[in-house]
Amino acid sequence: MTGNPIINIRHAAKSYGSLEVLKDISLQVTKGQIVAIIGPSGSGKSTLLRAINDLDPLTSGEVWLEDEQVNKPLPPRQYETHINKVRQNIGMVFQHFNLFPHLTVRENITLAPKMLKGITGAQAEELAVEQLTKVGMLDRIDYYPSQLSGGQKQRVAIARALAMKPKVMLFDEATSALDPELVEEVNLVMKQLAEEHMTMIIVTHEMGFAQDVCDRVLFMDQGVVVEEGPPDVIFKNPANERTRNFLRKHLRGRN
Amino acid sequence: MGLDFSVVPPFFDALLTGALWTVAITISAAVLSFFGGILFAVIALYAPWPIRYPFRLFAWLFMGTPLLLQLFLIYFGLIQIGVDLPAFVAGVIGLGLHFAVYNSDIIQAGILAVDKGQYEGARTLGLSRGQTLRKVVVPQAIRSVVPPIGNNMIALLKDSALVSVIGVTELTLSSQMAISRTFRPFEFYVAAAACYYVINLGLEAGLRRIERRIQIAR
Numbered sequence: 001m002t003g004n005p006i007i008n009i010r011h012a013a014k015s016y017g018s019l020e021v022l023k024d025i026s027l028q029v030t031k032g033q034i035v036a037i038i039g040p041s042g043s044g045k046s047t048l049l050r051a052i053n054d055l056d057p058l059t060s061g062e063v064w065l066e067d068e069q070v071n072k073p074l075p076p077r078q079y080e081t082h083i084n085k086v087r088q089n090i091g092m093v094f095q096h097f098n099l100f101p102h103l104t105v106r107e108n109i110t111l112a113p114k115m116l117k118g119i120t121g122a123q124a125e126e127l128a129v130e131q132l133t134k135v136g137m138l139d140r141i142d143y144y145p146s147q148l149s150g151g152q153k154q155r156v157a158i159a160r161a162l163a164m165k166p167k168v169m170l171f172d173e174a175t176s177a178l179d180p181e182l183v184e185e186v187n188l189v190m191k192q193l194a195e196e197h198m199t200m201i202i203v204t205h206e207m208g209f210a211q212d213v214c215d216r217v218l219f220m221d222q223g224v225v226v227e228e229g230p231p232d233v234i235f236k237n238p239a240n241e242r243t244r245n246f247l248r249k250h251l252r253g254r255n
Numbered sequence: 256m257g258l259d260f261s262v263v264p265p266f267f268d269a270l271l272t273g274a275l276w277t278v279a280i281t282i283s284a285a286v287l288s289f290f291g292g293i294l295f296a297v298i299a300l301y302a303p304w305p306i307r308y309p310f311r312l313f314a315w316l317f318m319g320t321p322l323l324l325q326l327f328l329i330y331f332g333l334i335q336i337g338v339d340l341p342a343f344v345a346g347v348i349g350l351g352l353h354f355a356v357y358n359s360d361i362i363q364a365g366i367l368a369v370d371k372g373q374y375e376g377a378r379t380l381g382l383s384r385g386q387t388l389r390k391v392v393v394p395q396a397i398r399s400v401v402p403p404i405g406n407n408m409i410a411l412l413k414d415s416a417l418v419s420v421i422g423v424t425e426l427t428l429s430s431q432m433a434i435s436r437t438f439r440p441f442e443f444y445v446a447a448a449a450c451y452y453v454i455n456l457g458l459e460a461g462l463r464r465i466e467r468r469i470q471i472a473r
Contacts, residue, residue, distance in 0.1 A: 053379060080383060088381035098376030102394050102472045111390060112380035144471050157376075164380060 004066070006031050006168050006199050012051055012061035014044075021047050022058070023223040029168070032197040036210035036231070039220035040246060045203045048220070049170050052201065053090040054083055065089060065167065088116060091161030095173040097153040099145040105132065105156050106141045109163045116164075131159035135189050151182030155189055162193075169193065171202040175209075207250055211235050219243045259439070263446045266433040270443075273429025274450045280346055280425055281412045281454075287351025288411065289404070292358025293393060299363055301388070317356040323417055325349050330421040346418030354411050361403045365396030398469045405462040412458055413451065426450055 005028035014022040021044045029035050037045040050056035052063055054071050063070040070086050072079070100108050109131055110124040119127070132138040135155040145153055154174055161169060171190065175183045187209050193200065194213050204210055210217055210231060217234040219227045219242075227240045238244050263270075298310050317325065330345035340348070369392050377387040397404075419428035430447040434440045 055375060055379065084378075084381045084383050087379055090379075092379040094372060094376065096372050098370075098372040100373065100376065100391055100395075102398055102469075112377075112382060115386055115390070116381050146471060146473065160380070 005029055005064075006033075006066055007052060007201065008062075008064040009048075009052070010062045010064070012048065012058050012063065014047060014051065014056070014059045021223050022051070022061075024061075025223075025225055027218070027225070029199060029201060031199055033216065034194050034200045034214045035202065036214040036217045037201065037203045037220060038205070038207065038210060038217060038246075039226075043220040044223040045218075045220045046172055049172050049201060049203050052168075052170055053087050053092060055092075084116075088112075088164050089167045091164060091166035091169040093154070093157050093161055093169065093171045093174045095177050097145070097150075097157045097177075099153055099157055099160070101145050103144075104141070105137065105143050105145070105148075108145070108156060109160045112160075113163050127163050131163045132156070134162065134192070135159045136185075149182060150178045151185045154178065154186045158186075158189055158193075168199040168201065171200065171204070173203055173205065176205055205250070207235065207247070219246065221246070258441060260442050260446075262437050262439045262442055263433075266429075266437075266443070269429050269433060270426070270446060270450060273424060273426040273447075274454065276343075276423060276425040276429075277412070277415055277427075277451075278454060280343065280350065280415045280418060280423065281408075281458075283347040284350035284354065284411055284415065285408050287347060288354035288358050288407070291351060291355030292362050292404070293397070295355055295359035296362035296366060296396075297388065297393070299359060300366060314356045314359065317353050322349065322353050322414060323420065325353060326417060326421055342418070342422045345421060346415075346423050350411060350415060350418065353414075354407055357407055358404055361400045361407070362393075362396055365400035366392055368399060369395050395473070398473050401462070401466055401469060405459075405466070408462070409455060409458060412455060416451075 007027070007029040009025060009027040012022050012025040013020070025048060027035075027048075037049065039045050047056050051058050052070065054063070058071060065086060068086060070083070072082060074082055100111065103111060106125075106128045109128045113119055113127055114124050128141065129138060132141055135158055137152060137155050137159065140148060140152060140156070145156070148156065158174075174190070175186050178186065183206070187206070190200070190202070190209075191213055202210070202214065214231055216228060217231050218225050219234060219238070219240070221242050227234065227238060227243045234243065235247065238247060295310070295314065298306060299314070302310065326346065326349040329349045330340065330342060333340065333345075373391055373395065374387055377391040378384075382390065415425060416427040419425060419431065422428070424432070426447050430443040433443045437443070
């Protein structure tokens with residue numbers, strides 16, 4: 001691996017009581033890398049992703065964003081200030097979009113930049129136009145989320161995250177809640193981001209997408225990374241029995 | 256003695272003035288109860304316990320005792336400790352706080368019903384707890400509870416008649432004054448009821464408009 005990692009996870013572990021959902025996971029992601037995390041449900045892949053911006057805090061282990069520890073042990077008040085700053089650099093896209101239903105598409109995108117970066121109304125407008133153009137949603141700028149399809153909502157959610165100019169984007173099953181015919185439009189936006197060398201960590205069930213777009217694939221099961229490597233190796237020639245079983249189930253019906 | 260509604264028109268002016276006071280009291284108390292309700296809801300849910308527990312006592316006081324008693328206490332009682340409020344102000348405060356406590360209960364439920372994903376979406380962008388509450392959670396909670404809050408506002412309009420007892424010359428007291436001059440209770444109470452009905456229609460129309468406007472933004 002070359003270059004300093006943007007995201008560096010060291011010995012991440014998490015448990016709920018006696019249930020261990022993450023067991024000593026380490027992962028480095030360098031600038032421009034696109035990493036897919038695959039695995040059966042309950043394998044801990046979403047938990048790992050949500051630990052990166054401390055939405056689901058780890059029980060032990062460290063998460064670093066460049067030279068800053070995300071889950072730095074601090075008194076509550078200082079931690080609050082610290083994490084709000086760090087999170088501005090980590091974009092996240094959710095399975096259920098989590099757009100703000102009481103705000104228009106424009107306001108969804110400009111809310112956080114206006115509040116946190118102190119930009120003017122004109123700059124905010126420019127930002128909204130720029131990001132919506134990127135995801136092909138400019139003509140819906142004055143709509144409310146309730147007036148959009150699932151695919152459109154997710155594209156707006158991506159634009160909202162991008163408007164903070166994050167250093168890394170996390171995708172938590174971004175297409176899992178979409179009707180099949182709407183998946184492609186979101187995939188296209190993500191591919192475009194990949195071409196622009198956005199650093200991305202993608203939890204997904206879309207094996208085809210992971211294979212086409214990602215540089216690295218992690219297969220997780222029962223809280224551990226069972227196998228990792230370039231997509232060609234993981235998908236065509238997996239070394240581990242559990243990976244093979246999982247892929248066999250998942251790829252059945254394809255081709 | 257039959258009914259004769261021709262006694263009413265000479266008192267139109269007095270009744271109209273009374274009706275305007277009723278509207279003024281209702282709107283003032285409604286605004287107080289709305290913003291007070293939001294504040295109380297946030298206190299009840301998020302304030303540290305040294306603030307939260309005294310607040311509960313205060314809320315219990317307003318929910319567990321008659322509004323009439325509260326008005327007496329505020330208007331006649333507070334003078335003893337040097338707080339001499341005009342009757343209108345005392346009425347607005349009494350009605351406003353009373354309904355703020357009821358609105359607070361509804362708004363608390365609204366806040367708790369906001370999807371967890373909304374907090375996550377906001378916090379992930381870097382918004383603080385306070386910013387998330389102010390810009391994302393509370394506005395959505397309010398939108399979801401407009402109908403029950405609206406019902407409270409209609410109850411508030413009707414309960415505004417109680418401030419007649421502390422001497423605010425609103426609709427009910429105006430009609431009583433007309434009655435004491437004409438000895439025609441039936442005619443004037445019916446006239447007052449008609450006025451309340453008309454004000455109520457206006458209030459309901461306003462509430463429906465608000466509901467329609469927020470329909471899409473939910």
